[in-house]
Amino acid sequence: MDKNNLNQIGLSRHLTPQQWRTLVDCCESIVPVPNKTTLSERGTKLSKSLFLVEGFMGRFITYDVTDRKQLVAVEVPGDFVDFHAYPLKRLDHDVVSLSDAKVAVFDHVVLQEIFDQDVELCRTVWFMTLIDASIQRHWTYRNAAMRALPAIANLLCEFRQRLMHAGMDTDSSFELPIQQSTLALACGLSVEHVSRVMRDLREGGYCSMSNTVVQIHDLRRLEEIAQFRTDYLCPSHD
Amino acid sequence: MDKNNLNQIGLSRHLTPQQWRTLVDCCESIVPVPNKTTLSERGTKLSKSLFLVEGFMGRFITYDVTDRKQLVAVEVPGDFVDFHAYPLKRLDHDVVSLSDAKVAVFDHVVLQEIFDQDVELCRTVWFMTLIDASIQRHWTYRNAAMRALPAIANLLCEFRQRLMHAGMDTDSSFELPIQQSTLALACGLSVEHVSRVMRDLREGGYCSMSNTVVQIHDLRRLEEIAQFRTDYLCPSHD
DNA sequence: CGTATGCTTGAATCACGTCAACTGATGTGG
DNA sequence: CCACATCAGTTGACGTGATTCAAGCATACG
Numbered sequence A, B: 001m002d003k004n005n006l007n008q009i010g011l012s013r014h015l016t017p018q019q020w021r022t023l024v025d026c027c028e029s030i031v032p033v034p035n036k037t038t039l040s041e042r043g044t045k046l047s048k049s050l051f052l053v054e055g056f057m058g059r060f061i062t063y064d065v066t067d068r069k070q071l072v073a074v075e076v077p078g079d080f081v082d083f084h085a086y087p088l089k090r091l092d093h094d095v096v097s098l099s100d101a102k103v104a105v106f107d108h109v110v111l112q113e114i115f116d117q118d119v120e121l122c123r124t125v126w127f128m129t130l131i132d133a134s135i136q137r138h139w140t141y142r143n144a145a146m147r148a149l150p151a152i153a154n155l156l157c158e159f160r161q162r163l164m165h166a167g168m169d170t171d172s173s174f175e176l177p178i179q180q181s182t183l184a185l186a187c188g189l190s191v192e193h194v195s196r197v198m199r200d201l202r203e204g205g206y207c208s209m210s211n212t213v214v215q216i217h218d219l220r221r222l223e224e225i226a227q228f229r230t231d232y233l234c235p236s237h238d
Numbered sequence C: 001c002g003t004a005t006g007c008t009t010g011a012a013t014c015a016c017g018t019c020a021a022c023t024g025a026t027g028t029g030g
Numbered sequence D: 001c002c003a004c005a006t007c008a009g010t011t012g013a014c015g016t017g018a019t020t021c022a023a024g025c026a027t028a029c030g
Helices: A010-014 A017-025 A108-117 A119-145 A148-165 A180-187 A191-203 A219-225 B010-014 B017-025 B108-117 B119-145 B148-165 B180-187 B191-203 B219-225
Strands: A027-033 A038-040 A048-054 A057-063 A068-075 A094-097 A101-107 A173-175 A207-210 A213-216 B027-033 B038-040 B048-054 B057-062 B069-075 B094-097 B101-107 B173-175 B207-210 B213-216
Touching: A010 A119, A010 A148, A017 A027, A017 A119, A027 A048, A048 A108, A057 A180, A057 B119, A068 A119, A068 A180, A068 B119, A101 A108, A108 A119, A108 B119, A119 A148, A119 A180, A119 B057, A119 B069, A119 B108, A119 B119, A148 A173, A148 A180, A148 A191, A148 A207, A148 A213, A148 A219, A180 A191, A191 A207, B010 B119, B010 B148, B017 B027, B017 B119, B027 B048, B048 B108, B057 B180, B069 B119, B069 B180, B101 B108, B108 B119, B119 B148, B119 B180, B148 B173, B148 B180, B148 B191, B148 B207, B148 B213, B148 B219, B180 B191, B191 B207
Parallel strands: none
Antiparallel strands: A027 A101, A038 A094, A048 A101, A057 A068, A057 A094, A173 A213, A207 A213, B027 B101, B038 B094, B048 B101, B057 B069, B057 B094, B173 B213, B207 B213
8 A cells, every 4th residue: 555545534634734745755654454463562662653544453451460451542543543652652551453454654753853843743743642632531431430331332432433533434334343342341341241231232222233333223312321422532623 | 929939840850951941931820729629611712721739630521411520530749730731722521629729820822832942842741741641541441440449549559659759758658638539539439439448448457548648558568459550650751 | 506528337239240051153174 | 064163242140349328427617
């Protein structure tokens, strides 16, 4: 895949066309990533950042003692993966692909150069990492304050909304190449309980998930039990 | 209080002395904030950012339907409050003081000017907001993956560590001007259960909390049951 | 004084985890 | 083609961690 074919999708739409071109020009390469690939491990020093072109990525925090893997964040197409690694250098978690994916690679040194020349671009990218932070706060909220059924419903609504931003058609159904066990890891629930919740959502006429496709049966009612709000996903820039 | 008395504490220590001076020079004023003051409400447009000189601040997400207030983040002295509001402008949550506090106020327009002149400073402040994000990921983890007792223990360890960074003496005890109900809001637990957990921590010889002081009885064992790790609080810059 | 406010404790209930067994789809090698 | 393994999902029985409701107790405060 040629880097000139890179489309401005998802969060990257916050950039002006010129800024986007500046960024794309310094893209090192575009590489395919198979499912379940560990892209970076906790504590190792990073020198590259990624733009997620296709597929899903997950951030996992693991404590060796308990061996519990907790999924604390998911990136969808159009997200910048580890652009915050650029100033942070070392991360406290692992980044693993949740599906076959495709990523555009950026070198930190090159990024530093273009940011030096364009404070506005630096600020905009900063802004985008802050939307991630906003989503992260919501994940904190969801895990602490919501019961299993509304939580799962809420997560599905979030995915739908974010994939919509990424330009995918999500009217009555959408592709979601992750499985129940992944939802369980994201919400801190057991797979068995997620299975029961999915049955309730199905039988309640809200939505259903089979293979890699989520079918929305009644969006209004789904968003209602999910207590879904969009403000944390798309804060206005002005 | 005069702004020339502002000490470089906590996260602000990531700035060089010159950067710190640049920032302090553009501080508008230093104002006292009484306990339980709402500094900014969800959705309202912000034109100022704050540096927390003294006291504690909390970020609350509330859904009107359920009326459940969830505490998703806490700021300690030395933290920049809403510096990320600078590019974000509107927040998805409320910011409320958890104790009597003192804040230094910065105007966004002035900030924009000094960032325009110093990309490096912009980058460093960005870096600091990313440590917040790292903490946020850990809160997501704690809420999803940890049981009540280790979770509370972990939160107390986090406060201890962060207050240590802020230059407070926290050898065998430290000031923590928040109450059990606040811990409950932070961990998504009921006040009654937090009370029981605190009793277990006390009787187990780990730590105890009375009024506004946390007494550490056995730090090693406390950090052990808390599964405490410091990496998410102080990532290295290089 | 009485009345909040913060903490504590007990008993009943419930949401969710754990364990175990089973299904169906997919794949693999003989 | 069949025997077998694997993996995602499902279901039931049971245990438990945490909530809820209710009451009581201490301290601070108008």
